[in-house]
Amino acid sequence: MSDLTANTGVYPIDLWGLAITVALVAVSAGLSWIMRLGVERRMLWATMRSLAQLLAMGYVIKYVILWNNPWICFALIAVMILAAIQITLTRASNIPKGLAPQVLLTLAVCVVLQISVVIELIVRPHPWYAPAVLVTMTGMLLGNVVAATAVAMSRFFSDMKARRYEVEMMLALGATPFEAAKPSISASVKMGMIPTISQLASSGIVLIPGMMAGQVIAGADPIMAGKYQFVVLAVISALTLIADSLIMILVYRTSFTDRDQYRADL
Known part of the structure; x- marks a missing residue:
């Protein structure tokens, strides 16, 4: 050695x-x-x-x-977001075409929240665009949000198909499209959040997550590594819930026509 x-x-x-x-x-x-x-x-x-x-x-x-250039950092993040859109749409099954704008908006909102809140208010690196923090934390966020968003969209459209007659009955009785889709929205968000919440709950007892393990192996203080890992997991959980909720709000209308009728052709 x-x-x-x-x-x-x-x-x-x-x-x-x-x-x-x-x-x-x-x-x-x-x-x-x-x-x-x-x-x-x-x-x-x-x-x-x-x-x-x-x-x-x-x-x-x-x-x-x-x-160490902020423009290069944000250019790389832009490429990561574009790749994340493609991966999200590929992983999600049985979803209609044309959902790229909704996925882009969802991912962009999460990245902006992470940069403005987590990096600038919690970590506070110097310089503020420190690439080692900005790029790596954005990558961790996108990886989790992509998986959860794909699961949520897949579950939503499959659940809506399974509930077709229930949805049509609710619409016939005067329910709004959102009211008819709400059970599927709730089930989809819960499904998308299961892995994230499970990881958050088991961390430190059953699981030593990758970021903490990597920092400890690299010689960092284990307590500081634990703080960083907690911040990452908690923020990922919060932003994943925001992402799942936002994507549902943005895509549920695609299951209905302009006349608030259920689209069975999806």
Whole structure:
């Protein structure tokens, strides 16, 4: 062990470490193939894609930090948001086309709230656009919001189809489109929030989340790492709920015509 590693607590992962990690995934994929589970190809593809994307993003963030330019930071965040829109629409199943503007608005609102409240009021980095904070925390937020939003939209439109006759009856009895869609909206938001709330509740007892574990491994004070992790998880939970609620408000009208009739063709 080098003096640098011993003094800082940093334990670099070399090519052998990456190779062993990929080999472990390959073994598990082989087990899937033997048991005919049918997930080995997707698992191997996702693993290699993740490795390439994370290493590429690591190099990008490295140079963004070196440049230390706010315009470059926000340009990168804009690219991340555009990619998040595409991923959200791809992950969501059985949703109508043309929802990209609603997803864009939802993600943009969450990012603005995170930057203005979390980064500038809670963390307060110097400079205010510190790339190491701005880019990484935005990435963590978008990852969670994308997953929750996709789940919420998928659940909403499938639930509306299952409730078709109930919705039509409520409309016939004088209910507004929002009143008819409200049960599906509530169920969708709850479904989208389940993983986030579960992670928040289990953190520190069952789970040591990635940010805290990474900081501790890198030699940071465990108590400070715990504070950072709490802020991240709590804010992600709050903004995920805001995102799920906002996307439902923005998309529920697509299930109805201009004459407030249920659209069974979706």
